[in-house]
Amino acid sequence: MDRLDSMAVLLSVVEHGSLSAASRAMHSPLPTVSRKIAELEAHLGVRLITRTSRRILLTEAGESYVAAAREILERVEEAERRATGEYAAPKGDLTMTAPIVFGRLHVLPVITDFLKAFPDINIHLTLSDRTVSLADEHIDVALRISALSDSSLIAIRLGSIRTTTYANPDYLKRHSRPSNPHDLKDHDCIAFNGVLSTRSWTFRDGAKEVEVPIRTRLSVNTAEAAVDAAAAGLGITRVMAYQAKRAVDAGLLVPLLETFEPKASPVHLLHISEGLMPLKLRTFLDFATPRLRELLR
Numbered sequence: 001m002d003r004l005d006s007m008a009v010l011l012s013v014v015e016h017g018s019l020s021a022a023s024r025a026m027h028s029p030l031p032t033v034s035r036k037i038a039e040l041e042a043h044l045g046v047r048l049i050t051r052t053s054r055r056i057l058l059t060e061a062g063e064s065y066v067a068a069a070r071e072i073l074e075r076v077e078e079a080e081r082r083a084t085g086e087y088a089a090p091k092g093d094l095t096m097t098a099p100i101v102f103g104r105l106h107v108l109p110v111i112t113d114f115l116k117a118f119p120d121i122n123i124h125l126t127l128s129d130r131t132v133s134l135a136d137e138h139i140d141v142a143l144r145i146s147a148l149s150d151s152s153l154i155a156i157r158l159g160s161i162r163t164t165t166y167a168n169p170d171y172l173k174r175h176s177r178p179s180n181p182h183d184l185k186d187h188d189c190i191a192f193n194g195v196l197s198t199r200s201w202t203f204r205d206g207a208k209e210v211e212v213p214i215r216t217r218l219s220v221n222t223a224e225a226a227v228d229a230a231a232a233g234l235g236i237t238r239v240m241a242y243q244a245k246r247a248v249d250a251g252l253l254v255p256l257l258e259t260f261e262p263k264a265s266p267v268h269l270l271h272i273s274e275g276l277m278p279l280k281l282r283t284f285l286d287f288a289t290p291r292l293r294e295l296l297r
Contacts, residue, residue, distance in 0.1 A: 001036075001040070001043060003038050003040070003043070003212035004073065004076065005036070006037070006039060006040040007035045007040075007069040007072065008017040008073060009022065009028075009033055009037065009040075009214045009233060010036075010037060010048065010049075010065075010069060011028070011041060011057060011066065011069060011070060011073065012025055012033075013033065013037065014049075014056070014058065014066055017056065018053045018055055018056055019033050019034055019037070019051075019056070025138055027122075029200070037049065039215070044061075044065070046061040047062070048057070048062035048065055049062050057097070057234075065245070078278075086148050086157050089120070090118055090120065090279045090282075090283040091118075091280060092120075092122070092280045093121075093122055093123070093124065093280075094122070094123045094124070094140045094280055094281060094284060095123075095124045095138060095139050095140050096111075096123060096125050096126070096140060096141045096142065096143075097126045097127075097128060097132055097137075097139050097143070097144040098125065098126075098127055098142070099127070099128070099129050099145055100127045100128065100129055100222065101223050101224060101240075101242065101243045102143070102161075102221075102242055102243075103125065103127040103143070103171060103276075104146065104241075105242065106242070106295050107125070107143060108125065110287075110288050110291050110292060111123055111125060111288075113291075114284060114288065117287070118280075118283060118287075121280050121283070121284070122208075123284075126139075129222075131144070131146075134153065134270065134271070134272050135272060140267070140271060140272075140281055141269055141270065141271045141281065141284065141285070142270045142271075143268070143269055143270075144267070144268050145161055145240065145265050145266075145267050146265055146266070147265070148266070148268060152272075153270045153271065154269040154270065154271050155269070155270050156268060156269040156270075156285065156289055157266065157268055158267040158268060158269060158289065158293050158296055159266075159267050159292075159293055159296025159297065160264035160265060160267060160296070161240050161242055161264060161265050161267055161293075161296065162239050162240070162260060162264045162265075163238065163239070163241070163261065163262055163264075163265065164226070164238070164239070164240075164241050164244065164251040164256075164258065164260055165178075165236060165237070165238045165256040165257045165261075166230055166236065166237055166238070166239070166244050166247070166248070166254065166255055167230060167235070167236045167237075168230060168231055168232070168233040168252060168253060168254075169251070170233045171183060171230075171233045171234075171236070173280040174233075174253070175187060177256070178236070180257075180258060180260075181201070181205075181212040181257055181260050182212055184201070184212055184213075184214050184215070184236065185213060185214070185215060186215075187215065187235060187236050188206075188215060188218075188234065188235030189201075189214040189215055189216050189217060189236050189237070189238075190217065190218045190220065190226050190230050190234060190235050190236065190237040191219040191220070191226070191237075191238075192219075192221075192222075192223055192226045192237065192238065192239055193212065193219040193220060193221050199213060199214065199216065200212055200214060201214055201238055202262060203257065203260040203261070204260055204261065204262050204263065205239045205260060210260075217233065217234065218234060223240070224243070225266045226238075226239055226243075226245050227243060227244050230247075230253055231247045231252035231253055236256065244282065247284075263294075267292075267296060269285060269288065269289065269292070271285070272285065275295070
């Protein structure tokens, strides 16, 4: 039995949620995947997974073994990268995640220029407003627009982004312009569901935070939809400044209540601190950091 190969099969089963899904992902026959898991369990003398009708579940022994197997395979991979010269020349694959709108508008152009400059590096970019675990989802680098909570990650500060309230000029002709956050109770609001509340928005009045109830006419799950609806004159929305920039530049939205804006959100590039940093990652960080900082000035 090739234990490293069996470990890799087990991790694939855990990652994909079933033996059949792992079989498809690894382009390996299902009986082979099942046999390798059985051989590994027989070698260890313990059951690692429990099969249900829909998915597999790790046993207590399986959870601890998977954590150890993942670390072992990562160390083997690092040793192979050293042997093949990845630490001497920038090459290989990078996985990155970034918020949807910021990633499309600002991160993707930087990546495009980077890939042109470094043809031996490939990047898998996932655009999502969901906060993911870099370790659990095997992400090399993430761009985050929020206060940081995970102190185990290495953070590179890029700048900050404001969260601002906006409305279409024609809407403001039909309705009185709000001069205070409490005026929003008399306005139709468009809420960006999942990031900001659909029932209230928080503003800053001097040193105090003020939570103001809103009358939600429409709630959406993407910033683009909130911006489009506000630009069409449906009501007032609240998004990050970069998300509304194009509509503001086109005269479709104007900012409101700027003196009551909350503290700007910090923007960082994050990566895991463990081990020697591969040259491909160091090269990307050195390339992307000054360019993204310039965008956020």
